[in-house]
Amino acid sequence: MAKLKIEDLEKITEEFKRKMTLREGAGRVKITVHLGTCGIAAGARKIMNSFMEEIEKSKATDIIMTTSGCAGLCSREPMATVEVIGNAPIKYVDLTIDKVKIIFDKHVMKGAFVQEYALSVGSEKIQ
Amino acid sequence: MKPYTIQLMICAGTGCVSNQSFEIKEVLEKEIKKHNLQNEAMVVTTGCNGFCGAGPIMVVQPDGIFYQYLKVTDIPYLVEEHLVKGRPVKKFMYVPPKEEIPIPRMNKIPFFSGQTLVALRNRGMIDPEFIEDYIARGGYRALAKVLTTMSPDEVLKEIKKSGLRGRGGGGFPTGVKWETCKKIPGDRKFVICNADEGDPGAFMDRSIIEGDPHSVIEGMIIGAYAIENVREGYIYVRMEYPLAIKRFNIAVQQAKDNGLLGDNIFDTNFCFDIKVRRGAGAFVCGESTALMASIMGNPGEPRAKYIHTVEKGLYDCPTCLNNVETWANIPQIVLKGADWFTGIGTGDVTHDPWGGSKGTKVFSLAGKVNNTGLVEVPMGITLREIVFNVGGGIRDGKRFKAVQTGGPSGGFIPESLVDLPVDYDELTKVGSMMGSGGMVVLDENNCMVDMAKFFLRFTQDESCGKCVPCREGTKRMYDILYRITKGEGKEEDLDLLEELSNMIVESSLCALGGSAPNPVLTSLKYFREEYLTHVRDKKCPAKVCRELLTFSIDPEKCLENGHGCGVCEKNCPDGAIYGEKKNVHFIDSMKCGKCGVCFDVCKFGAITVE
Incomplete structure (x- = not known):
């Protein structure tokens, strides 16, 4: 194995950054795709995959992508919640791959949420 | 890197491994494959999380969902519920004592939220067998910083300023030790990491090694650079820690492969290498001179220290020996600065290195508390906070009686002193000591005479036998205590015990004998009544000494x-x-x-x- 140079430390860190951000739960943006039975039937996996592709393309390492269960509003699936840390989470409904691209570009990357696809601002209280 | 959406951090410290965490990992991976989730979920083995009583433990990131007491047979259900359906499973979560609602998130559990992590900062976050994980969490940056921007003197100054004191028990200021070693002339010097953790019930060092071996190695390299003329280092680990030895060996090899050990580190002219040595399990080999004798292949016996090991240590060369936890603190001090470090803890160390206790200390919390395990807390925290907040209080609603700190060489601290701030000097003042950080909590069902007997039995068994006071004295003390617990004690025995104790403390060759009577002295001081009940009334109030029942x-x-x-x-x-x-x-x-x-x-x- 080659000897490490000081610059290599940064390279390794960048390479593993995405893994670590997820592990630390400390990204700038958190995207949650709701993968309940209803969501999966409505194509939530495709939505998740296209989010992942967008993340790959953008080369961003500060975005946490995760999944959760049914959000309770089965008729409006596929759904996803986008939370720019520090701001209220936004729930998007009736997603398509085209909508994902727009949401990713405008909300995730630039921080301005896309009103026309959004269901609500904020999330339920957890008891 | 594949963009995973979920990481399952399964604890692979010795405690959890002995409860089948490796088997759980296998089943997890199988189940994940079965549900075709292998591109989304990743299983990571980490070092010890510290909550050993509740193992095996798994934390699901990014949400930090904490699962405990897992069994292999639970895994299929857990994967289906949590990973496939996205519903965290309540029945595997932590429920606080006397409550019913579980706390799902790890960072909301008092055991974890009450802690400050410095030496254990990577616990549960990295796979200790991957150097990349360590680097990605900021590892080897401190080394890069010292080698490129700091002179050895500047490094030493920073460590001195930080007020860091030896975490192995003595509490000697690390910077002063380094400076003394540096000043002694010699072109061959050594640094040693003491990982011969022998106190019964102590496992701080083991957990640091198993969870984050590179932090210790990085600390040693920095130490070698600061002291100068050090090209060789040794890590002395006890044989009873097979997993720690394995992970140290892996880490040393990785550091060598990546050029972080060896010649011309980071293309500078600084060269340093580390060898791992295994101890054969003698308690006394945790003592510096005995440890060095053992590394050299001689019997592990201490010698009189008219000449300290910083002057003549390993192979008669100046040698700087520090404990695992001390070394693990070094990279953080270098990176964040001495001022950050002195911001945590007690006292003032600007002029007097003994003037306070800075930083954090890792304790292994055991005994009659609800949450047993490994905790890292800032110096100066009260015993009450450790026992009742982090530790979750006394088990089964019993009455709190005392805390024993410092292992067999430490002493008992009674309930009346529960608001005592925990640092080196306060503990010494009340007759106990920091020691390596063992903390055994006792309740009303523990007999103090019996506890003192237990610790003395250990020390008299582990005494190497070289000096008379320790070899014969501890034996006699044990005999007296044995007699008392048998109901054959006399009132004069208490004075005799005190006299013997003081004599052994004064005249023993090394710290083993010098501190062995501490459990007896402190229990006599704070629980004399209990001794008297044993010898006068022939009764044991805690109902432990069977002969008296x-x-x-x-x-x-x-x-x-x-x-x-x-x-x-x-x-x-x-x-x-x-x-x-x-x-x-x-x-x-x-x-x-x-x-x-x-x-x-x-x-x-x-x-x-x-």
Whole structure:
């Protein structure tokens, strides 16, 4: 194995950054795709995959992508919640791959949420 | 890197491994494959999380969902519920004592939220067998910083300023030790990492090594650079820590492969290498001179320290020996600066390195608390916070009696001192010591004489036998304590114990003998009444010393509740119980061997013990 140079430390860190951000739960943006039975039937996996592709393309390492269960509003699936840390989470409904691209570009990357696809601002209280 | 959406951090410290965490990992991976989730979910083995009593433990990131007491058979259900359906499973979560609602998130559990992590900062976050994980969490940056921007003197100055004191127990200022070693002339010097953690019930060092071995290695390299003329380092790990040895060896090899150990580190002219040595399990080999003798292949015996090891240590060369936790603190101090470090802890170390205790300390919390395990807390935190907040209070609602700190060389701290701030000097003032960080919590069912006897039995067994006070003195002290617990103690014994203790402390060759009487001295100081009850009344208030107990049968309970069932009679090995079936039974105290079997087998609570 080659000897490490000081610059290599940064390279390794960048390479593993995405893994670590997820592990630390400390990204700038958190995207949650709701993968309940209803969501999966409505194509939530495709939505998740296209989010992942967008993340790959953008080369961003500060975005946490995760999944959760049914959000309770089965008729409006596929759904996803986008939370720019520090701001209220936004729930998007009736997603398509085209909508994902727009949401990713405008909300995730630039921080301005896309009103026309959004269901609500904020999330339920957890008891 | 594949963009995973979920990471399952399964604890692979010794505690969890012995409860099958590797098997759990295998099943997890199988189940994940079965549900075709292998591109989304990643399983990572981490070092010890510290909550060892509740192992095996798994944390699901990014949400930090904490699962405990997992079994291999639970995994298929857990994967289906949490990973496939996205519903975290409540029945595997932590529920605080006396409550019913679980706390799902790790960082909301008081055991974890009450801690400050410096030496354990990577715990549960990295796979200790991957150097990349360590680097990605900021590892080897401190080394890069010192090699490119700081002179050895500047590094030393920073460590001195930080007020860091030895975490192995003595609390000697690390910077002062380095400086002394640096000043002694010599072109061959050594640094050693003392990982011969011998105190019963202590496992801080093991967990640091198992969870984050590179932090120790990085600290050692920085130390070698600061002291200068150090090209060789040794890590002395006890044989009883196979997993720690394995992970150290892997880490050293990785550091070598990546050029972080060896010649011309980071293309500078600084060269340094580390060898791992295994100890054969003698307690005394944690003592510096005995440890060095053992590395050199000689019997592990201490020598008189008219000349300190910083002057003449390993192979008669100046040697700087520090504990695992001390080394693990070094990279953080270098990266974040001495001022950050002095911001945590007690006292003022600007002029006097002994003036305070800075930073954090890792304790292994054991005994009668609800949450046992490994905790890292800032210096100066009170015992009350450790026992009742982090530790979750005393088990089964019993009364808190004392805390024993510092292992067999430490002392007992009674309930009246529970608001004592925990740092080196405060603990020494009350007769105990920081030691390596063992903390055993005792409740009303612990007998102090019996506890003192337990620790003395350990030290007299581990005494190497080289000097008379330690070899013979601790033996005699043990004999006296044994007599007291047998009911053959005399009142003069207490004075004799004190006299012997002081003599052993004064005249022993090394710190083993010098601190061995501490449990006796402190228990005599704070619990003299309990000793007196043993010798005068021949009774043990905590009902531990069996020879002093009297077993009898409550006739009412025996007849009314149990209808004279006779189970006690059948089970008594001494034939000391008499009675007709369906009638009251009796114990013949002359024949009674005080084994306690009758107490255990009686379902009606009719056996009374006094």
